[in-house]
Amino acid sequence: MRTLASRREILKLALVSAAAAGPARGGATGGGGGAKSVLEPFNYSGVRLLDGMLRKQCLAARDLFLNIPNDNLLIGFRKRAGLPAPGTPLADWYGGYPNEAGDVFHAFGQYLAGMARLSKGLGDAAIGGKARTLLLEWGKTIEPDGYFFYSRKPNSSHYAYEKTMGGLVDLYEYGGCQEALPLMEKITDWAVANLDRSRKVPLHGVGSSANGQEWYTLAENLYRAYQLTDNPKYKQFGDVWRYTEYWDMFAGEGELNPYGRHAYSHVNTFSSAAMAYAVTGEPQYLKTIVNAFDWLERTQMFATGGYGPAELLMAPDGSLGKSLENVQATFETVCGSWACFKLGKYLIRFTGEAKYGDWIEKLLYNGIGAALQLKPDGANFYYSDYTLGGGRKGYHPQKWTCCSGTYPEAIADYHDLIYFKDPGALYVNLFVSSEVVWNHGSNEVTVQQETLYPESEITALTVRPGRPEQFDLKFRVPRWSRGITAEVNGRPVQLAAQPGTWAAIRRTWNAGDRVKIRIPMPLALAPIDQQHPSRVALTCGPVVLVRQDNWLLIPGKGEPSRWILPEGEGLRFRVDDRHWKRAPLVPFYKLGFGEPYRMYFMLQS
Numbered sequence: 001m002r003t004l005a006s007r008r009e010i011l012k013l014a015l016v017s018a019a020a021a022g023p024a025r026g027g028a029t030g031g032g033g034g035a036k037s038v039l040e041p042f043n044y045s046g047v048r049l050l051d052g053m054l055r056k057q058c059l060a061a062r063d064l065f066l067n068i069p070n071d072n073l074l075i076g077f078r079k080r081a082g083l084p085a086p087g088t089p090l091a092d093w094y095g096g097y098p099n100e101a102g103d104v105f106h107a108f109g110q111y112l113a114g115m116a117r118l119s120k121g122l123g124d125a126a127i128g129g130k131a132r133t134l135l136l137e138w139g140k141t142i143e144p145d146g147y148f149f150y151s152r153k154p155n156s157s158h159y160a161y162e163k164t165m166g167g168l169v170d171l172y173e174y175g176g177c178q179e180a181l182p183l184m185e186k187i188t189d190w191a192v193a194n195l196d197r198s199r200k201v202p203l204h205g206v207g208s209s210a211n212g213q214e215w216y217t218l219a220e221n222l223y224r225a226y227q228l229t230d231n232p233k234y235k236q237f238g239d240v241w242r243y244t245e246y247w248d249m250f251a252g253e254g255e256l257n258p259y260g261r262h263a264y265s266h267v268n269t270f271s272s273a274a275m276a277y278a279v280t281g282e283p284q285y286l287k288t289i290v291n292a293f294d295w296l297e298r299t300q301m302f303a304t305g306g307y308g309p310a311e312l313l314m315a316p317d318g319s320l321g322k323s324l325e326n327v328q329a330t331f332e333t334v335c336g337s338w339a340c341f342k343l344g345k346y347l348i349r350f351t352g353e354a355k356y357g358d359w360i361e362k363l364l365y366n367g368i369g370a371a372l373q374l375k376p377d378g379a380n381f382y383y384s385d386y387t388l389g390g391g392r393k394g395y396h397p398q399k400w401t402c403c404s405g406t407y408p409e410a411i412a413d414y415h416d417l418i419y420f421k422d423p424g425a426l427y428v429n430l431f432v433s434s435e436v437v438w439n440h441g442s443n444e445v446t447v448q449q450e451t452l453y454p455e456s457e458i459t460a461l462t463v464r465p466g467r468p469e470q471f472d473l474k475f476r477v478p479r480w481s482r483g484i485t486a487e488v489n490g491r492p493v494q495l496a497a498q499p500g501t502w503a504a505i506r507r508t509w510n511a512g513d514r515v516k517i518r519i520p521m522p523l524a525l526a527p528i529d530q531q532h533p534s535r536v537a538l539t540c541g542p543v544v545l546v547r548q549d550n551w552l553l554i555p556g557k558g559e560p561s562r563w564i565l566p567e568g569e570g571l572r573f574r575v576d577d578r579h580w581k582r583a584p585l586v587p588f589y590k591l592g593f594g595e596p597y598r599m600y601f602m603l604q605s
């Protein structure tokens with residue numbers, strides 16, 4: 001039985017959004033008909049990561065893409081256009097198409113997007129300059145009518161067009177690259193004239209993503225282009241690709257039967273629904289994404305925040321729990337995390353609710369944050385394996401897959417997920433070593449966050465306003481945490497810290513004021529679904545713990561903290577049981593290539 005948000009609840013959210021100050025991200029709303037954001041992300045401006053695992057991951061990706069020769073990334077496009085094409089092909093994932101010979105058309109736009117976002121987030125001009133050079137050289141391969149792809153068949157180019165548009169929009173928005181605008185318009189003119197409009201609805205079953213075209217994800221970046229340029233062409237073309245027959249299931253206007261469809265792309269399409277709300281303000285689109293999240297969390301999610309075993313959406317009949325028996329391709333980790341980050345950010349923007357940060361946080365540590373790094377030869381982490389029989393982290397047998405494109409986008413997005421703002425408050429969504437510069441009116445406020453979280457329950461924030469001023473400092477109270485406490489300058493403060501909300505500290509802030517927050521991280525058992533209550537994962541706060549031995553059964557002696565004991569530092573635990581003393585429990589993100597582990601266990605009866 002499904003539970004959908006009521007029309008009254010959605011209208012209330014829509015009214016709150018409409019009343020909030022400031023336009024949706026990007027500026028133009030096409031005549032004022034769009035929704036307003038309740039909260040705003042910082043859009044990669046004024047936020048920087050400090051030393052820690054997340055910054056290290058971003059820097060490694062920056063270095064990798066900076067060192068890929070431009071000729072290697074452009075070779076396929078140049079060959080198709082009949083231009084000189086030096087370099088070494090990167091073909092593998094799509095290496096079989098005619099005249100391709102190394103054409104990374106499927107992910108090229110995502111590489112541009114990731115480099116633009118990394119450049120803005122890290123303040124790194126070199127990677128941004130590389131992206132601009134690639135754009136200009138790629139632009140020379142586009143034919144006069146805007147054709148840039150490997151095949152002129154009208155049903156063959158939706159996927160590459162959408163990813164390329166995303167890269168051009170990001171280069172313009174985050175890279176300040178004016179040269180992206182005419183190229184954006186040129187390839188869109190070709191797409192308007194040539195893309196197949198049959199809008200084939202994916203059937204249930206493996207490979208059910210409309211022959212790989214995923215037309216139903218096109219609207220998001222077209223609507224973003226419309227907001228940035230106010231050119232109605234992009235909105236009109238985005239309107240063509242609204243996936244109403246699917247979105248309406250979650251707006252309560254059709255039978256809820258999405259099962260068996262391609263998981264990542266059918267979560268990714270909700271970002272198009274979010275942008276439909278952004279440009280129209282029509283409440284049914286907000287209702288779609290709010291109800292979609294509730295449905296995903298209730299019926300599709302593993303303890304990690306992942307979803308989609310064998311890349312499929314599961315029926316709520318125990319199929320999710322049963323998948324642990326034999327589906328090693330449990331979660332399409334990199335692409336799936338990217339879809340979560342986007343949808344979670346839209347939900348926070350348009351509802352102002354803190355609870356959506358919990359999903360982002362789970363995948364920050366158990367999804368993309370636990371993925372193996374992309375390698376210079378294109379080897380990339382693709383699936384996480386959660387099977388009861390245990391798994392090992394490894395690379396996809398093919399190189400330069402779709403996940404090699406979402407990888408730089410997702411990790412760059414760390415910068416845009418930590419803090420949000422409204423005119424009167426700064427919101428801390430993630431507890432990550434970082435710094436943010438926030439303009440509270442004419443007063444520039446710098447906040448530095450220092451923490452070892454999640455390996456420590458403490459995060460400390462130092463507030464430095466340009467001049468003393470009153471405002472709210474708010475932080476997310478995770479739904480799994482109880483008893484959060486805070487102090488300012490060593491003195492305890494009273495908090496209304498209801499799980500799933502924002503706790504607020506209001507005061508007149510002076511330079512050097514220091515806030516110390518303690519977020520208790522309980523141990524817990526997370527059953528996979530209602531039909532399999534004895535198939536559980538072990539969690540500590542947002543972190544999923546794994547074992548490196550062959551034991552399948554766990555004692556299950558009531559409250560986990562009674563029989564799972566800390567052992568040293570870094571979220572390392574041992575089980576107080578004679579059969580379980582041989583191997584510790586450690587965070588999934590701690591494991592490297594080839595290391596064996598078990599994530600889900602059977603409780604002893």
